[in-house]
Amino acid sequence: MCSGLRYDFITTANLISMLDYLFSFDPGLIGYLVFLIVSVAIYGIFSLGLNLQWGYTGLINFGHVAFMTVGAYTTSLLTLSGTPIFIAVMIGAFLAAFLGLLMGFSTLRLREDYLSIVTIGVSELVRLFALNEDWLTKGAFGVQDFPLPLSQFRPTVGTRIGMIAIVAPIFGFIIWKLAQQLIQRFRKRQTVGAIFSVILILLTVRLLTVTAIALYDYSSNQARNGLLFLSLITVAIVYWALERLVHSPWGRVLKAIREDEQVAIALGKNVFLYKLQSLMLGGFIAGIAGAFFAWQLSTVYPTNFEPIVTFQAWIIMILGGAGNNAGTLLGAGIYWAYTAFTRDLERILPLGADQIGAMRIMLIGLILMVLMLFRPQGILGNKDELTLGK
Amino acid sequence: MQTSAVLSATGLVKSFGGIKAVSEASIEVAPGSITGLIGPNGAGKTTLFNLLSNFIHPDDGKVFFDGESIESLQPHEIAQRGMIRTFQVARVLSRLSVMDNMLLAAQRQTGENFLNTWLFSKRIRQEERENRDRAIEILQSVGLAAKANDYAGALSGGQRKLLEIARALMTRPKLVLLDEPAAGVNPTLINQICEYIQYWNRQGLTFLIIEHNMDVIMSLCDRVWVLAEGTNLADGSPAEIQSNPKVLEAYLGQ
Numbered sequence: 015m016c017s018g019l020r021y022d023f024i025t026t027a028n029l030i031s032m033l034d035y036l037f038s039f040d041p042g043l044i045g046y047l048v049f050l051i052v053s054v055a056i057y058g059i060f061s062l063g064l065n066l067q068w069g070y071t072g073l074i075n076f077g078h079v080a081f082m083t084v085g086a087y088t089t090s091l092l093t094l095s096g097t098p099i100f101i102a103v104m105i106g107a108f109l110a111a112f113l114g115l116l117m118g119f120s121t122l123r124l125r126e127d128y129l130s131i132v133t134i135g136v137s138e139l140v141r142l143f144a145l146n147e148d149w150l151t152k153g154a155f156g157v158q159d160f161p162l163p164l165s166q167f168r169p170t171v172g173t174r175i176g177m178i179a180i181v182a183p184i185f186g187f188i189i190w191k192l193a194q195q196l197i198q199r200f201r202k203r204q205t206v207g208a209i210f211s212v213i214l215i216l217l218t219v220r221l222l223t224v225t226a227i228a229l230y231d232y233s234s235n236q237a238r239n240g241l242l243f244l245s246l247i248t249v250a251i252v253y254w255a256l257e258r259l260v261h262s263p264w265g266r267v268l269k270a271i272r273e274d275e276q277v278a279i280a281l282g283k284n285v286f287l288y289k290l291q292s293l294m295l296g297g298f299i300a301g302i303a304g305a306f307f308a309w310q311l312s313t314v315y316p317t318n319f320e321p322i323v324t325f326q327a328w329i330i331m332i333l334g335g336a337g338n339n340a341g342t343l344l345g346a347g348i349y350w351a352y353t354a355f356t357r358d359l360e361r362i363l364p365l366g367a368d369q370i371g372a373m374r375i376m377l378i379g380l381i382l383m384v385l386m387l388f389r390p391q392g393i394l395g396n397k398d399e400l401t402l403g404k
Numbered sequence: 405m406q407t408s409a410v411l412s413a414t415g416l417v418k419s420f421g422g423i424k425a426v427s428e429a430s431i432e433v434a435p436g437s438i439t440g441l442i443g444p445n446g447a448g449k450t451t452l453f454n455l456l457s458n459f460i461h462p463d464d465g466k467v468f469f470d471g472e473s474i475e476s477l478q479p480h481e482i483a484q485r486g487m488i489r490t491f492q493v494a495r496v497l498s499r500l501s502v503m504d505n506m507l508l509a510a511q512r513q514t515g516e517n518f519l520n521t522w523l524f525s526k527r528i529r530q531e532e533r534e535n536r537d538r539a540i541e542i543l544q545s546v547g548l549a550a551k552a553n554d555y556a557g558a559l560s561g562g563q564r565k566l567l568e569i570a571r572a573l574m575t576r577p578k579l580v581l582l583d584e585p586a587a588g589v590n591p592t593l594i595n596q597i598c599e600y601i602q603y604w605n606r607q608g609l610t611f612l613i614i615e616h617n618m619d620v621i622m623s624l625c626d627r628v629w630v631l632a633e634g635t636n637l638a639d640g641s642p643a644e645i646q647s648n649p650k651v652l653e654a655y656l657g658q
Contacts, residue, residue: 258521259518259521262515262521262528263507263513263514263515263516263521263528263531263532264515264516264517264518264521266500266504266507266508266516267508267516269497269499269500269504270497270500270508272499273497273498273499273500274495274497276459276491276495277491277495277496277497278480278508279459279479279480279483280457280459280479280480280483280488280489280490280491281480281483281488281508281509281571281575282480282481282483282484282488282511282575283480283508283516284478284480285480291518295518337499398555399498399499399555399557402498402499402555402557402558
């Protein structure tokens with residue numbers, strides 16, 4: 015899970031100090047931070063899809079990466095054969111939704127645990143298909159040299175400032191939301207929560223400056239900066255659309271199914287159809303995330319889609335609070351901040367790279383356990399809900 | 405086998421493994437009535453409810469609701485046609501507010517269709533407002549209006565029973581099947597529930613009620629059906645049932 019992060023620049027910059035992360039304008043560091051922002055956006059989109067399925071509908075999907083695989087391969091292969099990028103992404107997302115339809119039809123009428131078993135099986139099936147059907151997916155050789163979005167784009171100064179103006183409100187929204195939390199926490203005299211909010215606000219401001227610098231200096235790496243711009247806009251759109259959906263009567267039926275399926279049936283709701291829609295829409299969103307994942311990797315191998323990716327999304331969702339879209343995005347941020355800060359462990363600890371890799375996974379397990387003990391509802395989850403009887 | 409009854413069932417049979425939970429049971433509910441269904445523990449009353457609402461499919465027998473056989477209908481389709489059931493142990497949606505529990509029950513909501521969410525937001529807002537007003541009205545009538553914004557999971561057992569009945573009413577049903585509305589509820593609240601049921605009955609709603617509390621049955625019901633060991637023992641007016649030796653024997657054992 016860590017190999018993709020090992021940028022060459024790890025040897026050139028001294029990252030032990032957190033201050034570097036916060037204040038340095040070293041181009042290497044900017045590049046790495048942009049990589050982190052894009053990762054947060056991609057995993058955020060990916061986990062939002064899972065959150066719709068599990069957090070809102072209660073569907074246990076252990077094969078979420080299958081949707082991402084379909085999205086990534088469809089987009090990369092279609093654009094390679096000349097399909098316009100936007101159309102390729104849409105086809106990929108619809109194919110991912112279609113996969114959800116197949117999974118749903120075979121399992122959603124059964125007891126809920128069947129879905130979890132079938133989904134994990136399907137995700138491995140899809141990956142092994144990608145590995146073995148060379149004629150279509152190029153197998154272990156991987157899909158290479160497919161076009162990346164906005165990589166030929168040469169924006170003028172005005173356009174670049176316009177792009178910054180478009181993404182700035184996204185960060186502004188995050189800061190505003192966090193400030194609300196901050197005020198609320200201070201009123202309740204929760205020092206830890208308040209300090210946490212201040213740190214997050216400072217980090218968001220930092221990331222905004224990084225984004226602005228990267229976009230203004232667009233030509234420094236067109237593919238990377240284009241991906242930054244697109245992924246930020248996409249995560250904002252997906253978040254907005256999902257918020258609107260889960261607060262609609264449609265979303266209310268999903269939550270009712272999560273709470274007690276029998277009640278939803280007794281009140282005349284076609285539970286099967288709603289579960290199917292939730293699974294498919296979550297798959298559609300993960301399919302879009304898959305396209306971005308492919309662009310970030312720039313070469314797509316079957317090994318990028320191991321089951322661990324699914325469980326990263328589960329970690330992200332549980333960290334932030336299942337059934338909470340903002341929490342899921344915060345979870346993605348925390349997960350990648352964790353990844354960034356722990357990758358320099360080998361400078362502190364006398365351990366080999368393999369041991370460090372294993373230790374980082376152990377540490378996140380420990381963090382999850384501590385979280386479950388002290389804040390089982392997740393960071394943004396609502397504690398009151400835990401005290402309720404069934 | 406069509407009668408004037410709003411709900412009629414004949415020859416219902418259901419076995420679980422070797423146990424015959426219901427065998428050759430029949431029931432009829434006249435429109436506008438409050439019909440009672442009683443019987444000793446294990447008589448198959450709740451199973452009969454599940455058969456009537458197709459939550460469980462019968463091995464044999466027919467159920468007609470509103471003159472239409474329900475055999476091929478899904479449980480949610482039966483609910484959409486106006487037969488709403490409640491559960492023996494009140495089932496509320498804990499992590500939803502009391503208001504959301506009520507709003508969920510409204511039928512034919514434009515906003516429950518995924519595409520409509522994007523196309524008709526104005527109409528959906530309008531419907532939500534109307535449903536909210538109606539929900540508050542019903543909640544007021546059962547004394548839960550003050551709790552509208554609380555989590556349903558925070559309600560007491562008796563309040564959950566009330567919410568479940570209120571939620572059933574929110575669907576604008578023709579027939580409500582109540583499974584032990586008075587179980588685990590304090591005597592004052594039982595009287596209240598009875599008054600509500602009579603009030604709604606006068607508004608034109610038909611009820612079929614399972615209940616162990618004989619006072620409730622005797623004071624509410626127009627007609628009572630007695631079930632014992634999965635089959636019909638007797639039916640008639642409350643007074644007839646009370647003096648029926650077979651019924652007394654089934655309840656008291658010899």
